[in-house]
Amino acid sequence: MNSTNTGIGTFSCNLVDLLPNTQYYVRSFAINEVGTAYGNMVTFTTLEAEIPDNIPLVSTQEVTEISSNSAACGGIVTSDAGSTVTARGVCWRENTTPTITDSKTVNGTGAGSFTSNITALTSGTTYYVRAYATNANGTGYGSAMSFTTEVLQVPIITTVAITAITSNSAISGGNITDDGNASVTERGICWSTSQNPTISDSHTTNGTGEGSFVSNITGLSHSTTYFVRAYAINSIGIGYVNAVSFTTLSLGIGDSFQGGVIAYVLQDGDIGYVSGEFHGIIAATADLGIYIEWGCEEVLLSGVFGSEIGAGTQNTSNILNGCSESGIAALLCANYSNEGYDDWFLPSPDELAKLYLNRIEISGFSPNFYWSSRQTNSWSAYLTNFDNGEVYADLKSQPYRVRSIRIF
Secondary structure, X not given: OOOOOOOOOOOOOOXXXXXXXXXXXXXXXXXXXXXXXXXXXXXXXXXXXXXXXXXXXXXXXXXXXXXXXXXXXXXXXXXXXXXXXXXXXXXXXXXXXXXXXXXXXXXXXXXXXXXXXXXXXXXXXXXEEEEEEEEOOEEEEOOOEEEEXXXXXXXXXXXXXXXXXXXXXXXXXXXXXXXXXXXXXXXXXXXXXXXXXXXXXXXXXXXXXXXXXEEEEOOOOOOOEEEEEEEEEOOOOEEEOOOEXXXXXXXXXXXXXXXXXXXXXXXXXXXXXXXXOOOEEEEOOOOOEEEXXXXXXXXXXXXXXXXXXXXXXXXXXXXXXXXXXXXXXXXXXXXXXXXXXXXOEOOOHHHHHHHHHOHHHHOOOOOOEEEEEEEOOOOEEEEEEOOOOOEEEXXXXXXXXXXXXXXX
């Protein structure tokens, strides 16, 4: 506190609202346009408060369980001074000694000890509290004690190192070391290709409370740098930590991708190749059948003569437009769906050749014959022997293996 005057010369100040039996430090000061000057420090102790002998004697207990908005206290009424104690409790306020005209609790009557819950406090604030007891003659107070409520802040959190990095996923997490004196209601990690991701970007939700947690980062693009940071939310706001970065792996033949396995990456000269972009063939992870007819023997279907990469999808469409037989190779492929991808088709001879070339990396092939989507005439269609890569033609009614593909 301070009291002010102006000008030069001697001045005096009245110091009020002081606590009894308390030591204080005082010094004078003077301010001009250059700055503030202070005098020497002096100290004094206020006198003991005079307590009438007809009001209760009460002592204040230690303040405990201090949080951001509450605390616990209490008192002991050691004497009712010959008149029944009709009310007792604690009173409190900011800055100066409280009385029962300030905030207070009422904790029963009579002599003895009692406990009080002090509530509706403001975080990061210093309060003074003391016990009181009232009889017919007046109110007696215990010594005043001060305490400061906890400061509320956003949680403090660290990001766990990135592990298990693949072409489209990774694993991270976080560790909340301080909840900011308010319960953590949500936690997780967020990520983006920008340097400071927030929960407005892709993010996980991994429970509540303090401590460590693990997060799975999914749906990533290959060969891409991402920034990741943990977050935690309490009633004050969102706590973030500095972002860490990682780069997903490049995709290659045999990698899982978009519902299947990468079977071939388009090269310069291939239909559909675009410089600087990543496109190719995805094969289903397993054969769709081992005794499947090509179908529609004795029928020369229109537009089913494409062999090149990219022809399989049109061949398959033309087969289904001209042939209504059930259970045939093209229909099985067209009806196949995996991980939400349903644009599969029966491969052309050149597409089937790429599957044979990379059969080990793709895996799951048998050293037997596989149908292509190109017919040779009304009676037969092309197929490839996955034992040696040779291309043959056989009757459409013969049963052979089928593996569906799609283009990405």
